[in-house]
Amino acid sequence: xxxxxxxxxxxxxxxxxxxxxxxxxxxxxxxxxxxxxxxxxxxxxxxxxxxxxxxxxxxxxxxxxxxxxxxxxxxxxxxxxxxxxxxxxxxxxxxxxxxxxxxxxxxxxxxxxxxxxxxxxxxxxxxxxxxxxxxxxxxxx
Amino acid sequence: xxxxxxxxxxxxxxxxxxxxxxxxxxxxxxxxxxxxxxxxxxxxxxxxxxxxxxxxxxxxxxxxxxxxxxxxxxxxxxxxxxxxxxxxxxxxxxxxxxxxxxxxxxxxxxxxxxxxxxxxxxxxxxxxxxxxxxxxxxxxxxxxxxxxxxxxxxxxxxxxxxxxxxxxxxxxxxxxxxxxxxxxxxxxxxxxxxxxxxxxxxxxxxxxxxxxxxxxxxxxxxxxxxxxxxxxxxxxxxxxxxxxxxxxxxxxxxxxxxxxxxxxxxxxxxxxxxxxxxxxxxxxxxxxxxxxxxxxxxxxxxxxxxxxxxxxxxxxxxxxxxxxxxxxxxx
Numbered sequence: 001x002x003x004x005x006x007x008x009x010x011x012x013x014x015x016x017x018x019x020x021x022x023x024x025x026x027x028x029x030x031x032x033x034x035x036x037x038x039x040x041x042x043x044x045x046x047x048x049x050x051x052x053x054x055x056x057x058x059x060x061x062x063x064x065x066x067x068x069x070x071x072x073x074x075x076x077x078x079x080x081x082x083x084x085x086x087x088x089x090x091x092x093x094x095x096x097x098x099x100x101x102x103x104x105x106x107x108x109x110x111x112x113x114x115x116x117x118x119x120x121x122x123x124x125x126x127x128x129x130x131x132x133x134x135x136x137x138x139x140x141x
Numbered sequence: 142x143x144x145x146x147x148x149x150x151x152x153x154x155x156x157x158x159x160x161x162x163x164x165x166x167x168x169x170x171x172x173x174x175x176x177x178x179x180x181x182x183x184x185x186x187x188x189x190x191x192x193x194x195x196x197x198x199x200x201x202x203x204x205x206x207x208x209x210x211x212x213x214x215x216x217x218x219x220x221x222x223x224x225x226x227x228x229x230x231x232x233x234x235x236x237x238x239x240x241x242x243x244x245x246x247x248x249x250x251x252x253x254x255x256x257x258x259x260x261x262x263x264x265x266x267x268x269x270x271x272x273x274x275x276x277x278x279x280x281x282x283x284x285x286x287x288x289x290x291x292x293x294x295x296x297x298x299x300x301x302x303x304x305x306x307x308x309x310x311x312x313x314x315x316x317x318x319x320x321x322x323x324x325x326x327x328x329x330x331x332x333x334x335x336x337x338x339x340x341x342x343x344x345x346x347x348x349x350x351x352x353x354x355x356x357x358x359x360x361x362x363x364x365x366x367x368x369x370x371x372x373x374x375x376x377x378x379x380x381x382x383x384x385x386x387x388x389x390x391x392x393x394x395x396x397x398x399x400x401x402x403x404x405x406x407x408x409x410x411x412x413x414x415x416x417x418x419x420x421x422x423x424x425x426x427x428x429x430x431x432x433x434x435x436x437x438x439x440x441x442x443x444x445x446x447x448x449x450x451x452x453x454x455x456x457x458x459x460x461x462x463x464x465x466x467x468x469x470x471x472x
Binding site for chain 2: 035036037039041042059061062063064065066091126129
C-alpha cells in the first residue's frame with residue numbers, strides 16, 4: 001500500500017508522523033529517507049508523539065541511537081555518520097530491529113542490505129522551502 | 142610540595158579523543174595527553190563509531206604510560222582513578238571505563254565514574270580559577286547544547302537544552318553542505334571572518350524570551366534552502382550569517398538565565414566554546430559585576446584532565462563507584 005501527502009510546514013509533517021506512530025504495531029520498523037533539512041527528525045518526533053512518548057526527541061546524529069519508553073518502546077536511530085556498512089558490525093543494531101518496540105531509522109540507506117524486508121518506507125522530498133512530499137510505502141495492503 | 146598531594150588519573154574516550162591525564166589536588170595538571178582521531182575521521186565528515194572504539198583500544202595503554210611519564214610518577218603514586226562513563230558512544234566509553242576498572246582493581250584504589258558534561262564545566266578550574274558555586278554553565282559541543290545551574294560537584298540542575306540538533310552538529314552539517322569539511326566549527330569561523338558582504342540574515346531561533354530551549358534544526362534547514370535557491374551565492378556570507386544566528390541564541394540564553402537567577406559567575410565549555418566569535422559576543426554582553434570563564438582551547442576539547450579534576454571532589458567526599466558500574470549513552 002502506498003500513500004502520498006504534501007505538507008505545507010513542519011507542523012503538518014509532525015502530524016503525519018503522529019498518525020504513523022498511532023498506527024504503528026510492535027516490531028514495526030520505519031525507514032525515513034530524505035536529504036538534510038527535509039524533516040526526518042520532525043517526522044520522528046511525530047511518531048514518538050503517536051507512540052505516547054512525552055520526552056523531547058533530539059537528533060541522535062552524535063549518539064547514533066536513543067531509546068525512549070512510552071506505551072510502546074521507541075528505538076530512534078540516525079545513521080548519518082555511518083559511511084560503510086562494515087562500521088555497523090560491532091553495533092548490533094539488528095537486535096533492536098527484531099524487538100518488540102517500534103524502530104525508526106533516519107539515513108537508512110547507510111544500512112540498506114541489513115534492513116529487514118518487512119519495513120515501512122517513508123520518503124521525504126523537498127518541493128520548496130516550505131512544502132514536502134511524503135510518500136509512505138507499507139509492506140502490506 | 143608541602144603536604145602530600147592527592148594524585149588522580151583521569152581517562153576519557155567518549156568520542157573522538159583518547160586521553161589520559163594526571164591531576165594533583167583537583168587543580169594542578171601534571172600531564173594531559175590527548176590523542177585526537179580527527180585525522181582518521183575527517184574523510185568521513187563525522188565520528189565513525191567503529192573506527193573510534195578500535196582506535197581508543199589501540200591508544201589507551203600508550204597514552205596512560207605517556208601521562209605517567211610526563212608527570213614523572215608511577216602507578217603506585219595514584220590515589221584514585223577516574224573515567225567518563227556517560228554520555229557518549231557505548232563502544233567508545235567502554236574503553237576508558239574498563240581500563241580504569243582494571244587499574245582500580247589492580248592497585249586497590251577507588252574508582253570514580255564521571256559525567257562527561259559535568260566534567261567539561263569543571264575545565265576552567267584547572268587553569269588557575271578559584272572554584273566557586275553556584276555558576277551558570279553553558280555546554281556547547283557536537284553532541285550537546287545545554288544550560289545548567291551548577292550548585293556543587295554532583296549537583297547540576299538542567300535549565301534548558303536543545304530540542305533537536307546540537308550546535309556543533311549544526312556547524313558540522315552546514316559545513317559539509319557547504320563543502321568545507323570536518324570539523325565544521327573552526328572552518329566556518331574562519332570563512333565567516335573573511336565575509337565582506339554581511340547583508341544576509343537568517344530567521345531568529347526560538348525568539349521568545351523566557352524560553353530556555355535551544356534549536357538548530359530550523360537554521361540548518363534555512364541555510365540548506367538558501368543554498369538550493371541561490372547556488373551562486375557567496376559561501377563566506379552564508380557562513381557568517383549562519384554563525385551569527387547559531388551563536389546569538391547561546392549568548393541570549395546564557396545571560397537571561399544568569400540574570401533571572403541572580404548568578405554572576407558563568408562558565409562556557411565544550412568544543413564550541415573555542416569559537417572566537419562566541420567569546421567576543423559573550424564578552425561584549427558581560428556586565429562589570431559578572432565574570433565569565435572559558436577553558437583554554439585544549440581544555441575545550443575532550444580531555445582526561447577535566448575527568449581527573451572533577452573526580453578529585455568525589456574522591457574527597459568518599460563518592461566512589463563499584464567495579465560493576467556501567468556506561469550510559471545518555472545522562
